[in-house]
Amino acid sequence: MENIRNIENEKNYLKYIADAIDFEFFLISSNEQEARDIGLKIVKQLGLRDPDIVFLERKSSGSRVRVRAYVNIPGLKYSWLGDKNE
Numbered sequence: 001m002e003n004i005r006n007i008e009n010e011k012n013y014l015k016y017i018a019d020a021i022d023f024e025f026f027l028i029s030s031n032e033q034e035a036r037d038i039g040l041k042i043v044k045q046l047g048l049r050d051p052d053i054v055f056l057e058r059k060s061s062g063s064r065v066r067v068r069a070y071v072n073i074p075g076l077k078y079s080w081l082g083d084k085n086e
């Protein structure tokens with residue numbers, strides 16, 4: 001059991017994500033464009049780069065929005081390779 005890594009002692013949990021993370025929100029908004037803008041701003045405020053809207057559905061009082069942000073973009077350095085990225 002000593003060989004099992006205790007990830008709770010790690011500080012950067014994002015390094016365990018291989019590619020992207022999706023967020024899904026129901027946002028109170030007056031139209032789709034407002035919901036799109038709010039969703040992107042929320043994910044950017046969390047410090048993730050290059051978010052994209054992958055789903056948007058207008059409902060009566062707002063919109064269901066799914067936003068995808070890449071933690072590791074294909075072709076860039078991968079956190080799990082460490083110094084072997086070269």
